[in-house]
Amino acid sequence: MLVNEVAAAFRLYMDEPDQTFVNDAQLSIWLESGYDDFRAIVTEMDPYIYSRSQTYSLSDARLLDLAAGATPILGSAATNRLYQLVNIYQIESLALPDNIVETLRPSVSATSTYDYRANYTLRGTELLFPAAMTMFIRIDYIPEPSVNWAGLGATYIDDLTRFHDIIALVSYLRYAIVDAAANEQLNVLLGRRIEQLRAYLEARSGGVVESVVDVRWM
Numbered sequence: 001m002l003v004n005e006v007a008a009a010f011r012l013y014m015d016e017p018d019q020t021f022v023n024d025a026q027l028s029i030w031l032e033s034g035y036d037d038f039r040a041i042v043t044e045m046d047p048y049i050y051s052r053s054q055t056y057s058l059s060d061a062r063l064l065d066l067a068a069g070a071t072p073i074l075g076s077a078a079t080n081r082l083y084q085l086v087n088i089y090q091i092e093s094l095a096l097p098d099n100i101v102e103t104l105r106p107s108v109s110a111t112s113t114y115d116y117r118a119n120y121t122l123r124g125t126e127l128l129f130p131a132a133m134t135m136f137i138r139i140d141y142i143p144e145p146s147v148n149w150a151g152l153g154a155t156y157i158d159d160l161t162r163f164h165d166i167i168a169l170v171s172y173l174r175y176a177i178v179d180a181a182a183n184e185q186l187n188v189l190l191g192r193r194i195e196q197l198r199a200y201l202e203a204r205s206g207g208v209v210e211s212v213v214d215v216r217w218m
Helices: 003-014 024-045 110-114 165-179 184-203
Strands: 052-065 082-093 096-103 120-123 126-143
Touching (some): 003 024, 003 165, 024 165, 024 184, 096 126, 165 184
Antiparallel strands (some): 052 126, 082 096
């Protein structure tokens, strides 16, 4: 589905066919939030659906600023801005990013990294390491979404086309809070569609996703 098709489905669920009570500006806000929820559902089931990779060369470096360099992924100049880290790997070389030497262990505490109980900590825009490191690394991360919902146009969303009705269903939950319009049938449909999405993601690559987290929205 495209943005305009998801918007049409949302209006159908709301039973608001025109802009008399819900204008396009408000509709786009709810849909953008609904897409954030959709991505969260997908990511909890399989974080690699939306993941991207970025490689770096470290030379006697104790920190790496992800807001600096030619292709920053944090900070004001970032493109494909980092939303969540998935994994960081030491790799053989920049030319061979899939040749993994080691998976680095994360920590939310800089103290754990400084004490060598972890390999890195993300502090603001900086990756901290326990010592001055010389190595090549690959960062796998989930970027922030970049879909333009404001125009409600015929805009590509992502490759999970079969399940984009979930965006409209989740967006309806936000509308229901404002309009006091709870709809048990839509809640049942949302639950069923999430389970179908889960089954699809588990079989998508021909195997089974290593870790599936239960997602409850109702």
